Amino acid sequence: MSRFFAGGSSDSETSSSDEELYSESEEEKSEEELSEEESEEESTEEDESEAESSDEDEAGGFLKAGAKGSAARFLRGEESEESDEDESRRVVKSAKDKRLEEIDAIIRTIDNAKKINDWVHISNEFDKLNKIIAKASQQGDTPKTYIKAIAELEDFMNETIKTEKDSKKKMNATNARALNSIKQRIKKNNRQYEDLIAKFRADPDGFVNEVEEILEPVAPVKLRKGAEFEAAAAAIRPGVATTAEDISDAAFSTIGRGGRTITITPDSIFKQLRAVLEARGKKNTDRAEQIRNMEKMLDVATTIYQKIRVLLVLVATRFDLTTSTASYMPMNQWKSAQEEVSKLLEILEENPLYVVQEDAEDFDDDDEEEPIPKDGMALKIFGSIISLVERLDDEFTRSLQNIDPHTPEYIDRLKEESVLYSTIIRSQVYFERAQLESSVSRVLVRRLELLYYKPEQLVLSVEKLTWSALPKSLDSAITPRSEDEDASRLINAICVKLYNQDNRLFRTRAMLCHVYHHALHNRYFHARDLLLMSHLQATIHTADISTQILYNRTLVQVGLCAFREGMISECQQALQEICGTGRVKELLAQGIQMQRYAQTSPEQEKIERQRQIPFHMHINLELLECVYLTSSMLLEMPFMAQSGSSPDAKKKAISKPFRRMLDYHERQVFTGPPENTRDHIMQASKALATGDWAKARELIRAIKIWDLIPDTDKIKDMLGEKIQDEGLRTYLFTYGQFYETLSIVSLASMFDMSEGKATALVSKMISNNEIAAALDQKTNAVAFIPGVEYSRLQNLALALSDKAVQLIDSYKYR
Numbered sequence: 001m002s003r004f005f006a007g008g009s010s011d012s013e014t015s016s017s018d019e020e021l022y023s024e025s026e027e028e029k030s031e032e033e034l035s036e037e038e039s040e041e042e043s044t045e046e047d048e049s050e051a052e053s054s055d056e057d058e059a060g061g062f063l064k065a066g067a068k069g070s071a072a073r074f075l076r077g078e079e080s081e082e083s084d085e086d087e088s089r090r091v092v093k094s095a096k097d098k099r100l101e102e103i104d105a106i107i108r109t110i111d112n113a114k115k116i117n118d119w120v121h122i123s124n125e126f127d128k129l130n131k132i133i134a135k136a137s138q139q140g141d142t143p144k145t146y147i148k149a150i151a152e153l154e155d156f157m158n159e160t161i162k163t164e165k166d167s168k169k170k171m172n173a174t175n176a177r178a179l180n181s182i183k184q185r186i187k188k189n190n191r192q193y194e195d196l197i198a199k200f201r202a203d204p205d206g207f208v209n210e211v212e213e214i215l216e217p218v219a220p221v222k223l224r225k226g227a228e229f230e231a232a233a234a235a236i237r238p239g240v241a242t243t244a245e246d247i248s249d250a251a252f253s254t255i256g257r258g259g260r261t262i263t264i265t266p267d268s269i270f271k272q273l274r275a276v277l278e279a280r281g282k283k284n285t286d287r288a289e290q291i292r293n294m295e296k297m298l299d300v301a302t303t304i305y306q307k308i309r310v311l312l313v314l315v316a317t318r319f320d321l322t323t324s325t326a327s328y329m330p331m332n333q334w335k336s337a338q339e340e341v342s343k344l345l346e347i348l349e350e351n352p353l354y355v356v357q358e359d360a361e362d363f364d365d366d367d368e369e370e371p372i373p374k375d376g377m378a379l380k381i382f383g384s385i386i387s388l389v390e391r392l393d394d395e396f397t398r399s400l401q402n403i404d405p406h407t408p409e410y411i412d413r414l415k416e417e418s419v420l421y422s423t424i425i426r427s428q429v430y431f432e433r434a435q436l437e438s439s440v441s442r443v444l445v446r447r448l449e450l451l452y453y454k455p456e457q458l459v460l461s462v463e464k465l466t467w468s469a470l471p472k473s474l475d476s477a478i479t480p481r482s483e484d485e486d487a488s489r490l491i492n493a494i495c496v497k498l499y500n501q502d503n504r505l506f507r508t509r510a511m512l513c514h515v516y517h518h519a520l521h522n523r524y525f526h527a528r529d530l531l532l533m534s535h536l537q538a539t540i541h542t543a544d545i546s547t548q549i550l551y552n553r554t555l556v557q558v559g560l561c562a563f564r565e566g567m568i569s570e571c572q573q574a575l576q577e578i579c580g581t582g583r584v585k586e587l588l589a590q591g592i593q594m595q596r597y598a599q600t601s602p603e604q605e606k607i608e609r610q611r612q613i614p615f616h617m618h619i620n621l622e623l624l625e626c627v628y629l630t631s632s633m634l635l636e637m638p639f640m641a642q643s644g645s646s647p648d649a650k651k652k653a654i655s656k657p658f659r660r661m662l663d664y665h666e667r668q669v670f671t672g673p674p675e676n677t678r679d680h681i682m683q684a685s686k687a688l689a690t691g692d693w694a695k696a697r698e699l700i701r702a703i704k705i706w707d708l709i710p711d712t713d714k715i716k717d718m719l720g721e722k723i724q725d726e727g728l729r730t731y732l733f734t735y736g737q738f739y740e741t742l743s744i745v746s747l748a749s750m751f752d753m754s755e756g757k758a759t760a761l762v763s764k765m766i767s768n769n770e771i772a773a774a775l776d777q778k779t780n781a782v783a784f785i786p787g788v789e790y791s792r793l794q795n796l797a798l799a800l801s802d803k804a805v806q807l808i809d810s811y812k813y814r
Helices: 011-046 050-078 077-089 095-115 119-137 142-164 173-202 204-209 226-236 242-249 265-277 288-302 305-321 332-351 385-402 407-414 417-435 437-449 456-469 486-499 504-520 525-534 536-542 544-565 568-579 602-610 621-643 647-651 656-666 678-691 694-702 702-706 714-738 744-751 755-767 792-812
Strands: 354-357 379-382 741-743 773-776 781-786
Touching: 011 741, 077 792, 095 119, 095 142, 119 142, 119 792, 142 173, 142 204, 173 204, 226 656, 265 288, 265 305, 288 305, 305 332, 305 354, 305 379, 305 385, 332 385, 332 417, 354 385, 385 407, 385 437, 385 602, 385 702, 417 456, 437 486, 437 504, 456 486, 486 504, 504 525, 504 536, 504 544, 525 536, 525 544, 536 544, 536 678, 544 568, 544 621, 568 621, 621 678, 621 702, 656 678, 678 694, 678 714, 694 714, 702 714, 714 755, 741 744, 744 755, 744 781
Parallel strands: 354 379
Antiparallel strands: 741 781, 773 781
8 A cells, every 4th residue: 555545644754764774874875985985095105106096986985974864863863973973982903903804714614615515616715825925025024824734734735645556546637637736836935934934833732822023123323424424323333432343233233044133152052953953954054054053152262161062063063064975075174174073082181070972961951060070080962073074084185086087176185184183093093092982983994994905104104194294292093103103003903903893894994905005015915815815706786886996996906916926827817807897996996887788877977976986096007908918918828829820729729808909900901000009019929929029028017007117117127027928939839830950059048048948848848738749958949849749639528527627626615
């Protein structure tokens, strides 16, 4: 029914009701416009440039709303007062509070998405969250709710991945891609908050409830001149004359990670050291800053215990600068570490009641009282000096491996070896005094490996220089200082001490170094007997790679020693095992020899390069090849002449590499003058086979590599005599069947030797059944007996009998 026909209603009531409805709608509109005004007012707090324009719009809106609001209040009557109170209750929030609310809202959304395992939604919200945090981090504050959220999200992600692997039912492809995508982003994002996340996981409730520290940045002070400078100085230090340096020092402080000021005092040293130890091995750790702080701690330290603890951590932290095995420690850092190790040893020498050893109990630095020696008992401090000394030696060796040996830089670096050797001797004296037997053995091995490959004169000079630089109060019971000490006695004393140790590796390396030293100084029989007595040939394949390399070097040095002593057969047998393989560089760790069909991975090649020995320890490979080929020539040429044309005898070879080179040389259509060592030896071999011993001797003596051996003239004379002897034997094997008798006088004149020597050689060949002949002393001639050549069946029967004899002999010795 229309209101016009409604009874009991007047026009005034109808109009008032209509106006009331109209006023309510107008009030709703005004409240919406006021809310828009509030949002505009909050945006003006963040951007001053937009404040003026927003204020104008706000004013216009206020007038409009005010006009409508006044009409509403006029029509509503009493309700106008309540609406005024509601408008006055508007709350204005800061930008920081708004960001916190947005962060909380996003975190709640992520928590809800985790409940249904929706990784697509989690990925999107995680990106939004990081964008807000990036803006917040510019002002230096990271909410702890964010740390809690990313830590819990990482744990939930790891749990989800583990559950996904174990469960048979897989998630859909879209969700799985989102999970894999956010996996990398979470790990990358959480690296920069590792410390805070670790702190949260250690104590979640305490971390969240902890009051955040507000760090106010220190405003920089500009240096002034004249009256302004004096005013600034008076402001900093009233009543005291102040310079520009004082103002600069007062204005700047040492700021650590996170913007916190680091103040180092004697009371806070242990706290700072604990923080350094906790940060070791973690990513994003500024090790250079840690070293600088510990250097200041060392200056601030007042007690002996504090200095020892700081030095132990400081040197270990310096070694952390080189985490990669492919690079080496910077020289300045190595020198600083060496000086600090020497300083630590000096402190321990001056204070015998302080002992650093590995099996000591670690003290709790949280105690108020600092540990001190009591009742004359030594205070044992947890640490390992021998590990620091070994690391110094390793870093020194690694630097020599990576520096080009043909540059002056290598020579300059090699000069530091005397400093390292002095540190090793000083640590040995300390370990002997502290009765640390295991450390004594380890440092003796390091000292021995710095001496065994050096000539005697160099060893004596290094010893004399080192002991003269050390205090006279220091002396060793194992290797005492002495003016008339010789190198052999020193090496023997160190090796005998190591022979008595339980560690098998130390005994093996000491034995090999001892043999090498004997062979280097031409004591062949000492070296041979010691090597055979050790029985290392049977067990060396079970040793580590570095020990096998040392064994190869020792074996080669024994062969060179036999060659210098004129023992050609012994030399060839010793060198055959190494030089006959064609991998001399690799076996001696003097380079990487690329094989034609070998496939070496980059990781394997990197490992092999790390095993290389420094250049100054190398054995000359060209000299080694020359010695091996010369020895093989002197043995092979008579053997080949003795074998004759027998096909079975040709299969036997003393040196297969020499045979291959000789065959290749004989197949050449044109042979020019010799250009290198191999050409000289191959042409000398051909001359020796034809009986032209003089040409062979001339070609061998013309090799220039002999100048690298001490007493070169003696070596060349020895080779000349050997060529004469083998030339005579080769001649008799080749042309003996064409003679019935051969005068000793003519044979001696043919090879330019005495009659007695020629007679001795022929007699030896007859006694060894090498030739079928008899020596007629009346006529002083050799009478050859015509022999009968064996048939193939007879040769096979002889070979079978030889193998049967060998089998019986091997069965007897089992």
